[in-house]
Amino acid sequence: MLETGFPKSVSLPAFSGLGSGTLSAEELGALRAIVDASGASMAFFDRNLRIVAANRRMKGELGLPEEGKEALSLPAILDGASFGKLEPRLKACLAGEAQDFLEESKAGPSTQVRYIPALSPEGEVVGVVALRKTAEPLEIQERNLAIREEALNVREAEFRRQSTTDALSGALTRGAILLLLEEELRRANRYGRPFALVLFDLDHFKLVNDIHGRSAGDETIRRFASICRATFRNTDYLGRYGGEEFLGILPEVDGEGGLLAAERVRIALQAERFRIPRPLGASSIEDEFTVTVSSGVAGFEKGYDSDTMLAATDKALYKAKDKGRNRSELHGRH
Numbered sequence: 001m002l003e004t005g006f007p008k009s010v011s012l013p014a015f016s017g018l019g020s021g022t023l024s025a026e027e028l029g030a031l032r033a034i035v036d037a038s039g040a041s042m043a044f045f046d047r048n049l050r051i052v053a054a055n056r057r058m059k060g061e062l063g064l065p066e067e068g069k070e071a072l073s074l075p076a077i078l079d080g081a082s083f084g085k086l087e088p089r090l091k092a093c094l095a096g097e098a099q100d101f102l103e104e105s106k107a108g109p110s111t112q113v114r115y116i117p118a119l120s121p122e123g124e125v126v127g128v129v130a131l132r133k134t135a136e137p138l139e140i141q142e143r144n145l146a147i148r149e150e151a152l153n154v155r156e157a158e159f160r161r162q163s164t165t166d167a168l169s170g171a172l173t174r175g176a177i178l179l180l181l182e183e184e185l186r187r188a189n190r191y192g193r194p195f196a197l198v199l200f201d202l203d204h205f206k207l208v209n210d211i212h213g214r215s216a217g218d219e220t221i222r223r224f225a226s227i228c229r230a231t232f233r234n235t236d237y238l239g240r241y242g243g244e245e246f247l248g249i250l251p252e253v254d255g256e257g258g259l260l261a262a263e264r265v266r267i268a269l270q271a272e273r274f275r276i277p278r279p280l281g282a283s284s285i286e287d288e289f290t291v292t293v294s295s296g297v298a299g300f301e302k303g304y305d306s307d308t309m310l311a312a313t314d315k316a317l318y319k320a321k322d323k324g325r326n327r328s329e330l331h332g333r334h
Contacts, residue, residue: 169225177239196258198248199313205244255299262295292326
């Protein structure tokens, strides 16, 4: 059907003269402006099916000159057979029922037609809004539908990406990584498959912000996440757990394997040199500093839930900090 955006009926409070056929010159001009702005062939008929206003496209289809002849009625314009086909639909529309149908043509493309009741301010049907548009071939309709669906899918995918990705680090959000943890726990408990959870905490991060500024802190967060992505496998997940804390989910490795992965990240970060431009007038052009990370690792054990596993990584992380930071500890190892 026509994609015009029109409802089942159209209320015309500004054109109350339609019912009596006594439109003022101002009302008629406004009515003609509406139909002239329509992209489809468009006309208004009164209850006697006289043409009150029609745009250039509709006049061309009816064989009318561009100027004048708007007072003619449809029965006077169309041959008997053509009007006979339309008359039941026009009467139904004048009774208040919108009409949508397809006019087939052997000589060319079909035409989509819509008749919409035009209502007075009192809700009385005072005429018909007629719209006509060349129907697109089926393959074009299907192609356009596919294009619209693809655009919708792209927008939905982008929305999902934005809602699950931390804007600063590019890692998953806290909510997203915790959902993945729940999924991994269900899989591990059901099938007995191993996985490791790593809780990273950047050491003395507050001092980075206090000494070098918030931009240095932001750059540290970004670079750490980048190091994790470069070090992790494609099947591993990284999420920003909060502030300077990150969670890593490593499927198909046990606690020892998780500890090795955490150590690779720690060593790579320790070797990184951060350089942040200093304000104009400072004694040096750049601030240079290093950052370290402490990690707590836990391997999955049968019956673990998310609280249990997070508590295990937190205990291991506390041990790493208690032993001087810049180290990785595995839960349960003495």
